[in-house]
Amino acid sequence: MKDCIFCKIAKKEEKAEIIHENDNLIVFKDIKPKAPIHYLIVPKKHIKSINELKEENKGLIGEMVLTAKKIAGKVGIKDSGYKLIFNVGRGGGQIVDHLHLHVLGGWKKSS
Ligand code: 5GP
Numbered sequence: 471m472k473d474c475i476f477c478k479i480a481k482k483e484e485k486a487e488i489i490h491e492n493d494n495l496i497v498f499k500d501i502k503p504k505a506p507i508h509y510l511i512v513p514k515k516h517i518k519s520i521n522e523l524k525e526e527n528k529g530l531i532g533e534m535v536l537t538a539k540k541i542a543g544k545v546g547i548k549d550s551g552y553k554l555i556f557n558v559g560r561g562g563g564q565i566v567d568h569l570h571l572h573v574l575g576g577w578k579k580s581s
């Protein structure tokens with residue numbers, strides 16, 4: 471979609487620190503990380519939010535979650551633990567209107 475920052479990143483029209491990509495998804499570092507490790511898992515297809523998901527998107531959501539697990543392993547937070555967050559709508563904290571899954575982790579252990 472025109473003027474969508476995540477569509478532009480997916481099409482390489484805007485830069486991002488990409489860690490993983492395939493035909494369906496692109497994964498890159500959040501520009502303003504809210505945790506020591508913060509990646510965004512973004513479908514290449516423009517879907518506004520979880521509210522716009524259809525039955526046919528089941529596979530895509532499954533792939534997003536499985537990719538989150540893969541990324542967590544790759545960046546070394548699989549065992550220490552991490553949060554996966556979908557913000558939905560303005561009241562849910564969503565600012566970018568293109569579906570994305572936050573992967574947050576890397577906090578120091580408190581003894
Ligand atoms: P939301 O609040 O919509 O769930 O999260 C959007 C996230 O996208 C925010 O954490 C924000 O820092 C990140 N973000 C916004 N614009 C850009 C950008 O141009 N590049 C990257 N890498 N991240 C962005």
Ligand code: ZN
Pocket residue numbers: 471474475476477478515516517567568
């Ligand atoms: Zn988009």
